[in-house]
Amino acid sequence: MIEFVKVSLTRNKQTCLQDLNLEIQDHQVFGVFGSDQTSRSMLLKAAAGIEEPDKGRVLVNTENVYDPQSEAYKLSGFMQNHFGFYGQLTLEEYYEMILSLYKIYGRNRRSRLEEVLKMLDLMAFRETYLEEIPRSLFPMFGLGAAILHEPVWLILDEPFEMLDVDHREHMIDILKAMYQEGVSLIINTQVYTELTGFMTNLSVLEQGKVKICGSIEEVMEREMDTCPVRMHVIDHMEAAIQVLKDNPIVERVTVDGQEVIFRFQGDEREEAMLLAQITGSGALVRNYRRDSVNLEDILRR
Secondary structure, rough: OOOEEEEEEEEEEEEEEEEEEEEHHHHHHHOOEEEOHHHHHHHHHHHHHOOOOOOEEEEEEEEEOOOOOOOHHHEEEEOOOOOOOOOOHHHHHHHHHHHHHHOOHHHHHHHHHHHHHHOOHHHHHHOOHHHOOOOHHHHHHHHHHOOOOOOOOEEEOOOOOOOOHHHHHHHHHHHHHHOOOOEEEEEEEEOHHHHOOOEEEEEEEOEEEEEEEEHHHHHHHHHHHHHOOEEEEEEEEHHHHHHHHOOOOOEEEEOOOOEEEEEEEEEEHHHHHHHHHHHHHHOOEEEEEEOOOOOHHHHHO
């Protein structure tokens, strides 16, 4: 688990994270959304051990990432959205340098390098200088650098930027395979459709704080409960409206012809009792439904 405990982080006089508490469980595909790109990126960098918070703690498996004695950084691989490659190194030399940083040597080093190059379809570029490689492939190189040491957490900051459709699909296939193998993913992206059918959990950040957080099912259920109710009444409209006005958890009752629109904050049992009271008042209800909601609507709010 990666845990943020009352984390505050300010950079260039901008509050990026503010007294933030967040838990990301193992084996999730956790999407990070929100209108502030800087806050989203700083959340990921703090988790990866790159941007130390001004206050609070970041824990990986209960171990403080910023403890000088900690090796928690080895558990995660971070792919940033800006690439500072060493142009005078070949791709193979660059990856060799990354492996050295993680103290991976011997036979395992060579086999892992070959495995990653093949996985990313980069074998043809292994002896190419980085400054000569098409910029559109940089995200694939960045992903390779992040996974070389076989982390259990993969933290990706806008990984799909600059990729064409084919390479984007290839990267998503790789990420899906890694998830199936037990790797946990945290992905910052502006376009949720890239994670459709793949993402398990999400968080929306606003003004450095968590606005929405949970599994896809939990978020959808909570948001559905806040959608307006629409009820079509064909007779005894006054009785139906009176029942609604007398209920303390009914709000914002409006009438449009034979349709009554209102907000209801109760649970399923309370909603069933409300409907029974309305029909018991003599009102004839032809239709009762909540407005629909989809994930894209939630993330755009």
